[in-house]
Amino acid sequence: MSIENLKTYDPFAEADDDSGQTKQTQEYIHIRIQQRNGRKTLTTVQGIPSKFDHKKILKVVKKEFACNGTIISDTESKGMGEVIQLQGDQRLKIKEFLTNKDAGLGLDEKTIKVHGF
């Protein structure tokens, strides 16, 4: 607890969940699940930073998770940015991939929101 800490902290900013960080919703990566017909599900990943090559991510992920997937373009997702869509419930795996520092993107876990049941 140094005094520098206090300087960077804006006490009037809206506190975020438990972390106390102030972040915009847009910065979150949302991992969602959707039911398709029968037992089949879809996993969508929205908001992966554009500094990453989505196509490459998809390629790696498809191979690693042994599932098919596609990229939904910004226009197709109605302005919600490029969305990676995978077949099956890949939520845990994709989260692991996004946060893994060695084999994945090494993103902060706090920026990822997993939705669904």
Added chain:
Amino acid sequence: MSSEEPSAQRRTSRKSVAFTDEKLVVDADGTVTIMASEDDQHKDTAMSHTSPTTAPVTESADADGLDLSLLKKKKKKAKKEEDADAADDDAAAAADGEEGAIDLSMKKKKKKKAVKEEDDFAKKLEALKLEGKEGDEVATAAAAAPVEDEQSGDMDKGTGIWQHDETKGITYDPLLSRFFALLAQKNPDHASSGTRSYKIPPPQCLREGNKKTIFANIAEICKRMKRTDEHVTSYLFAELGTSGSVDGARRLVIKGRFQQKQIENVLRTYIIEYVTCKTCRSPNTELSKGENRLYFITCNSCGSRRSVQAIKTGFSAQVGKRRKMQQG
């Protein structure tokens, strides 16, 4: 619940929420216990010994009636005193064990209470025998016994140091723990109670046909949470990535197949995000639309106010025939 948890992080944050109606408690960790809410009335603590509503078991311990348990106790006691000196260390050890077994956390006690009546009674009798002998020993053969300082006994049953006619002073620690135990017992809804759990009835899920799920008691749950059905519904739909409708009986019809657990998990996250106060953890809050289209949660317990995000559906993939039509 364990296998389909989306992330470990979420699980930890959910710990504080429990689902229950009067009887059934589903803890956050998945264990199911039966709450003995009415039973608490007659299974009171040592405090209420003087009151006429004392439990029969306690009565038998205090009064010198001709109870079966007392007889047994005396027998045991006699036997005990015989080899008291020889097996003093032994006794101390046993007493220690006894104490450990009974003076566990409140949770354990609650669970104990939850067992069936006869079963419970039998257990109590047994415990009483053991404890009674210990207590008596402390009271009568105090001089010889090194267990004198032992602060043992079950306050729920009024044995050991909690016995009504016990003259020995009770040390601070047991008194303090008794205070908190009583506090938690008498105020189950107290925000700072030991369990820290917020109880709402478990969602009732029925299947309609093959593709739809009916969430039957959404109205009741919403009432308990003090939130509108619409708000909860939109959150459910957003999280489950689906849609649905409300039927004539105010039940929610959700498209897709969902199990009770899954709905429960979503309700948990809802409660954490939109019901509980982040400051004092009280669920007694109100959601209101403030200025600038922002939603605020105002706590009725501590008065704190925080803004919450509006429910966003986010990206939702087109599934089914329409997607094919769009593309092709």
